[in-house]
Amino acid sequence: MNSLLPFEWIVATRFLREGRLQSLFIIIGVAIGVGVIVFMSALLVGMQGNLFRRVLSSQPHITLERPKEQAKLVMRATPGQVIASTGQKPSQRMNTIDQWQKVRDQMQQRSDIVAVSPTATGPALVVRGSATQSISLIGIEPEQYNKIIPLADKMTSGNFRMTNTDMMIGTQLAEDMGVGVGDKLRVASAAGANLTLNIVGIFDLGSRGANQRNVYVLLSTAQNLLDMVGGVASIDLTVQDPYAAEDIAQSIANSTGLNALSWIANNSQFFLAMRAQTYSSLLIRIFVGFSVAAGIASVLVVSVVQRQKEVGILRAMGGSRGQIMRIFLIQGALVGLLGSIVGSALAMGLLSAWKWVAKNPDGTPMFVIDMDMSFFLWSALLAMLAGLLAAATPAIRAARLDPVVAIRG
Structure with a gap:
């Protein structure tokens, strides 16, 4: 079956199998990162949706009213024949909307x-x-x-x-x-x-x-x-x-x-709190993503150093720099993909546990959490992209190795 695979895929999967323990740890690290991102995303969407429904279920989105009556200018004569003006605000009687x-x-x-x-x-x-x-x-x-x-x-x-x-x-x-x-x-x-x-x-x-x-x-x-x-x-x-x-x-x-x-103007503090919550959650997810990418990059850098001789031999046997680069890029993408699959399973487990634990006194769920498949698909895509980007520097370094120096080194 391996003969049907391109040369780069054969070598990339072999490198991953040879460093099983190292590959396992980085996949677990990616899985934890993906699991945290998916769990937090689903939790935030569910919580905000619940708050949103509670706020808007008892008030209209927009209310139209007749404009308030404006203050009128009142002219008064002083004993010294000096005219002074003061603004007198009328009482706001019950107004109806014209037409x-x-x-x-x-x-x-x-x-x-x-x-x-x-x-x-x-x-x-x-x-x-x-x-x-x-x-x-x-x-x-x-x-x-x-x-x-x-x-x-x-x-x-x-x-x-x-x-x-x-x-x-x-x-x-x-x-x-x-x-x-x-x-x-x-x-x-x-x-x-x-x-x-x-x-x-x-x-x-x-x-x-x-x-x-x-x-x-x-x-x-x-x-x-x-x-x-x-x-x-x-x-x-x-x-x-x-x-x-x-x-x-x-x-x-x-x-x-x-x-x-609008309901936004009437509930400005609530709206600002929801926005702040969204931004803070986004920042946490970004930093978790960076830590995942850094972990993949560090492992692949070590892999390049450990496999200098193998890389040199491949170059000496006619392997191009592009092929060497693709070997390590494929490793990064595979690690990201496998980590995202395990992480998605972890997130589903966490969400199921949350539904079981977070309940109101009457036994109903505290708020509804939808296991939207788009969360898992986007997380898998982003994990693979993070793996590719993280593998870029090690891949370039491996491609630039001189075959003679690498074999001797």
């Missing part, structure tokens, strides 16, 4: 936006007997809003359905008010309107504050209670690429004149 249906239609026509949902939002009170609690009343179109925030998946009891006399509340508010599905609560707004609504569902958004504050009703019900008949306070958007939300928000703000707040 919001037109804005909604424009957003639905954009290819970078997946879902559009108008909302009527404002402060209100829920009353049951002598118990009273302030809430944020949110009027929604259920089907559209569910594309922004998957409320249907967050229901702990009841159903995701509403009529004009229905409401959905959070688990904490239900506990505070001592109510459940089928009970009634009276909702009173600052506009003076009040309405008794049926509780048809209780949800858990994963945040105590949101579960205590958010109350969902139909859009028309909220418009009547908040004195916003026919209007909406905001338009929520979901975009194709959440990481491009800030750029899309700026584009929408420029084209509509509305305030466009």
Whole structure:
């Protein structure tokens, strides 16, 4: 079978077999490096994906609002007839978006936006007997809003359905008010309107504050209670690429004149933390890769020194410098390939162990880790490339050996 292989492959594999212990140690070193890189990559992607889902599952990617009222210039006359001006900032009353249906239609026509949902939002009170609690009343179109925030998946009891006399509340508010599905609560707004609504569902958004504050009703019900008949306070958007939300928000703000707040701007510290985590992990993987390449290079340099006579004999028998160079390049690539295969198996074992160990108190996985085959393929490719690059210097050195000096040496 070896006769079918090119000359360089025959010699390269023979050199590796002759130095079995040396080859074994460097392959193990490469395997550990590849295993660490694959394990860290999969762990980071899984952890960030979990955090990302938790943050975005309870808020829209972009929220459009009417611009805040600007401070007005007030002229005042002083006793000495000197005119002074002061800026007086008006109180920010509840504003609705002008021609919001037109804005909604424009957003639905954009290819970078997946879902559009108008909302009527404002402060209100829920009353049951002598118990009273302030809430944020949110009027929604259920089907559209569910594309922004998957409320249907967050229901702990009841159903995701509403009529004009229905409401959905959070688990904490239900506990505070001592109510459940089928009970009634009276909702009173600052506009003076009040309405008794049926509780048809209780949800858990994963945040105590949101579960205590958010109350969902139909859009028309909220418009009547908040004195916003026919209007909406905001338009929520979901975009194709959440990481491009800030750029899309700026584009929408420029084209509509509305305030466009992205989830990135609203969670700037979280976004910066994710970025810092990504960069630090990348640096660790780069340094591990360099250490793997340095290990391969050091072993091959020793191999060149140990096999000077063999190299000299091969050159004397007619072997070209290119053939000698390819022998050591093939060794580097083979070491990288074998190390990546063993390292991938090691990474799969570590990931399986992590899934078994890292669990929530209820037995569910702490976060989902996908064993993406692209991690293993890229790691194998990079390990082979690292082996080739690491072998370049020893290969050049071997190719430049003078046959006579090498045989004598």
